[in-house]
Amino acid sequence: MKIGVAGAGAMGTGIAQVAAMAGHTVVIYDPYETSLGRSKGILDGDFAKLVSKGKLDEAKGKSVRNAISHTSNLDGLKGCGMVIEAAVEMMEVKKKLFADLESVVDEDCILATNTSSLPVIAIAAACKHRSRVIGIHFFNPAAIMPLVEIIPAFTTEESVYQNSRALIDSWGKVTVKAKDTPGFIVNRIARPYYGEAIKIYEEGIASFADIDQAMRSIGGFRMGPFELMDMIGNDINFSVTETVWRQMFYDPRYRPSITQQRLSEAGLYGKKSGRGYYDYSVSAVKPEPTADDRKLHYIFNRILCMLINEAVDALYLGIASRDDIETAMTKGVNYPKGLLRWCDELGAANVLDTINRMHADYLDDRYRPSLLLKKSAAEHSRFF
Ligand SMILES: NC(=O)c1ccc[n+]([C@@H]2O[C@H](COP(=O)([O-])OP(=O)(O)OC[C@H]3O[C@@H](n4cnc5c(N)ncnc54)[C@H](O)[C@@H]3O)[C@@H](O)[C@H]2O)c1
Numbered sequence: 001m002k003i004g005v006a007g008a009g010a011m012g013t014g015i016a017q018v019a020a021m022a023g024h025t026v027v028i029y030d031p032y033e034t035s036l037g038r039s040k041g042i043l044d045g046d047f048a049k050l051v052s053k054g055k056l057d058e059a060k061g062k063s064v065r066n067a068i069s070h071t072s073n074l075d076g077l078k079g080c081g082m083v084i085e086a087a088v089e090m091m092e093v094k095k096k097l098f099a100d101l102e103s104v105v106d107e108d109c110i111l112a113t114n115t116s117s118l119p120v121i122a123i124a125a126a127c128k129h130r131s132r133v134i135g136i137h138f139f140n141p142a143a144i145m146p147l148v149e150i151i152p153a154f155t156t157e158e159s160v161y162q163n164s165r166a167l168i169d170s171w172g173k174v175t176v177k178a179k180d181t182p183g184f185i186v187n188r189i190a191r192p193y194y195g196e197a198i199k200i201y202e203e204g205i206a207s208f209a210d211i212d213q214a215m216r217s218i219g220g221f222r223m224g225p226f227e228l229m230d231m232i233g234n235d236i237n238f239s240v241t242e243t244v245w246r247q248m249f250y251d252p253r254y255r256p257s258i259t260q261q262r263l264s265e266a267g268l269y270g271k272k273s274g275r276g277y278y279d280y281s282v283s284a285v286k287p288e289p290t291a292d293d294r295k296l297h298y299i300f301n302r303i304l305c306m307l308i309n310e311a312v313d314a315l316y317l318g319i320a321s322r323d324d325i326e327t328a329m330t331k332g333v334n335y336p337k338g339l340l341r342w343c344d345e346l347g348a349a350n351v352l353d354t355i356n357r358m359h360a361d362y363l364d365d366r367y368r369p370s371l372l373l374k375k376s377a378a379e380h381s382r383f384f
Contacts, residue, residue: 005026241254
């Protein structure tokens, strides 16, 4: 099957590589020649690396690379069985692109969007045949990250969902099904990892280094929240937070922070700009954590309980199944353990107690326990 990718940026290029490695002929469309040129260069480099590392033999490397072509002409996507859109994150651009795509592809071509934060159904609304539109959300870098969220919209036909999931599974990815709601699974449930960490810092309880240390040393997370935000980019992380919050009708649980907004406004994006929460210049010395054990446990417990509450609430609201929630957080953001299992280990009553105490202290709906967490605590039930 011929696969189309619309948008030759970081994600489109990575997705094309995954599809070609799985044996497809791939056409990447982008209206901008500079984007196409960059994408070609990245693919040449990536395939050369795969060959030099012995992951592909030379002939295979050449044939897979040659299976990917680039075009600035939308007609190049004619005959595709699926087109995955990975253009800039702007609703108007995506809507126009989907409407234009429909005039080029066959009626049975699946049209997928890789959007991180826009409603799939709103993009589908631009199409005559909405039932063929679905969300297929890869993680960055697409060639390496195993997780893909499959997001059927309210209008997506069941067979389109089934065929899409089976296809992406066949590419060796781990798929999960998510409801078409803000942030889908990962970008919704992970919000407190950043938000609660910043709040702890803003309250003067601990430094970035202390909070990072708590999550790494006690929780076993690979990166602390501030290290991770600096890696993702404070501009991108802030924008995802703000979008999720706005789309949740300003639910205080997802409220962004002034601290991160200021960093983003100042261009202190993190690693890519040389400075974020930490300084990445050559001469910089990384600050050492100074918090004692008691404080580290307080920080870890507060952030973890907020994450668990989010995961439990996502289950309660049917955003995804129990198993898909666990898979999404361990494969999409490398959490050391699924949050629902973690809830079982701590005991729902203890998690609820932490959230209730914060609610009493702050009188803020941000610390609002999920109904399912309350129920689990009352019934002493477990998720597994
Ligand atoms: N970067 C991430 O971490 C990440 C992760 C998952 C999903 N996404 C989503 O993937 C999409 C692309 O993100 P990215 O990081 O690759 O962005 P990017 O800026 O690297 O690439 C965007 C590309 O879109 C192209 N483009 C602009 N207008 C277009 C049009 N009308 N038709 C086709 N292409 C057009 C640009 O030339 C550019 O090549 C976005 O929807 C984003 O939300 C990004």
